[in-house]
Amino acid sequence: MPSLNFAAFGAGFWTTFQLAGWREIGGTNCVAIYNRTAAKAEAIAARFQIPHWYSDAREMLDKESLDFVDIITGVETHALFTRMASSRRLPVVCQKPMATSVDEAEDMVKSCAEAGVPLLINENWRWQTPIREVKRLLDGGEIGLPFRARIDMVSGFPVFENQPFLRSAEQFILADLGSHILDVARFLFGEMGRLYCQTARVHADIVGEDVATVVLETANGCTVVCELAYAGNHLERDRFPETCIFVEGSRGSIELSLDFQVRITTSRGTHSRRVPPPRYGWADPAYDIVHSSIVPCQANLLCALKGEGTAETTGEDNIKSVRLVDASYESARTGQSVRLV
Ligand code: 89Y
Known part of the structure; x- marks a missing residue:
């Protein structure tokens, strides 16, 4: 072609x-x-x-x-x-x-x-190498049925330096980063039935929220807590933009921790593996894990454009992530949980 x-x-x-x-x-x-x-x-x-x-x-x-x-x-x-x-x-x-x-x-x-x-x-975040590994382990079924999970992206990285418009965005962290993290929540655990969200602003010099906590409930009753923050330089180890994930299942747990360490623990013990992303010369080293995920994401989109496969992140699919962002703002505004189905 x-x-x-x-x-x-x-x-x-x-x-x-x-x-x-x-x-x-x-x-x-x-x-x-x-x-x-x-x-x-x-x-x-x-x-x-x-x-x-x-x-x-x-x-x-x-x-x-x-x-x-x-x-x-x-x-x-x-x-x-x-x-x-x-x-x-x-x-x-x-x-x-x-x-x-x-x-x-x-x-x-x-x-x-x-x-x-x-x-x-x-929508590239779900294509990050260690997140794909977490998905592979979940699909393998070794930890049984997930009943609770945490997905965190908490950093003091000065995102405003490269993307100054984020400073004046009325909707900041949920729209900018939450759209990725809530998409990852759907990718790993399926569609959500309900959510509750609280937000805060720590930076005094920005318009929108820079902290958000979203508690979601999947259609089959798993609780997923997403913690997001770009709130300031208060972390001992700031590994922007790594996502940390912890999943508890009926027969074990899976953990993605800093430095791309993925662990699975079951009755047979803990198996640990480092799953770093590939490095590309054109990527900004400060964004390595995200920039490298552009490649498999766009390769997937290209397959669909050529009629050779199906894209994961079609508009129709992504509307469901937009809904989660929208419902999170609604919940933060009203103080109520929001039903999604
Ligand atoms: O805009 C955001 C994105 O898509 O990835 C990280 C980021 O650059 C800052 O949150």
């Missing part, structure tokens, strides 16, 4: 890594890039030898011959650019968080379904 030509929307922090990820996989060719600030599009075009750059998205779509688009802009523009692409019958890959609301996410899915084109979400 010839390479698929695509255009990128957006020239922010994540664009360079996603473009490097496409190159790593092969089979695609970025032929154009749009950014509302032309100089930023031009700079990335020069760095990645992208032949055309634009500051007008419609002009780009009118002029370029494309097989799909990759939307890597702020969440508030995802629906607009998705509709622009779907109305031209172009398949869409869109950055997480998929949308600002469940209604908007549903509208995106509808516009792509009506146009007969795939809508795929670049």
Whole structure:
């Protein structure tokens, strides 16, 4: 199959890594890039030898011959650019968080379904090497039925330095990081029936919440507690952006701890293994585990774009993660738990 030509929307922090990820996989060719600030599009075009750059998205779509688009802009523009692409019958890959609301996410899915084109979400967190290992162990069934789990991403890493817009986001940690972690909760434990959430703001100089605790209940009664924080420099070992997971099951437990250590404990004892992510020269070492997960995630999306397989993180699937984020904000606002089914 010839390479698929695509255009990128957006020239922010994540664009360079996603473009490097496409190159790593092969089979695609970025032929154009749009950014509302032309100089930023031009700079990335020069760095990645992208032949055309634009500051007008419609002009780009009118002029370029494309097989799909990759939307890597702020969440508030995802629906607009998705509709622009779907109305031209172009398949869409869109950055997480998929949308600002469940209604908007549903509208995106509808516009792509009506146009007969795939809508795929670049939701990479679940593709991290040690998280895939936890999933493999859970599916193996050795620990029996999980009845409680904890998923933590707690760090003092200054995320605002690379992504300054997060400082002024009204919805911060649940939308930015929670969309990943709640997606991981669904990936590992299935769909949720109910949740309760509390949030807090520790940074005095930001608008949104930088701490969130979400307690979820799966359809079959497992409790999953997600703890998120970008609250400040109070940790002895800060290993941003590693996720820690602890699962208790009827016959054993699984633990993913810092430094990619995965342990499974059953009546036969504890088996421990270090499962580090691959290292790529183009990745920012401070984001290694996440940047490396771009590769299997985008490879999975590419299979779907080529009609050779099914994507895990379709728009239709990701709406369920958007719902969890939305319900978490609702619960934090009302102080009540929210039923999801
Ligand atoms: O924007 C976020 C993401 O997707 O991964 C980590 C991050 O950069 C900061 O929370």
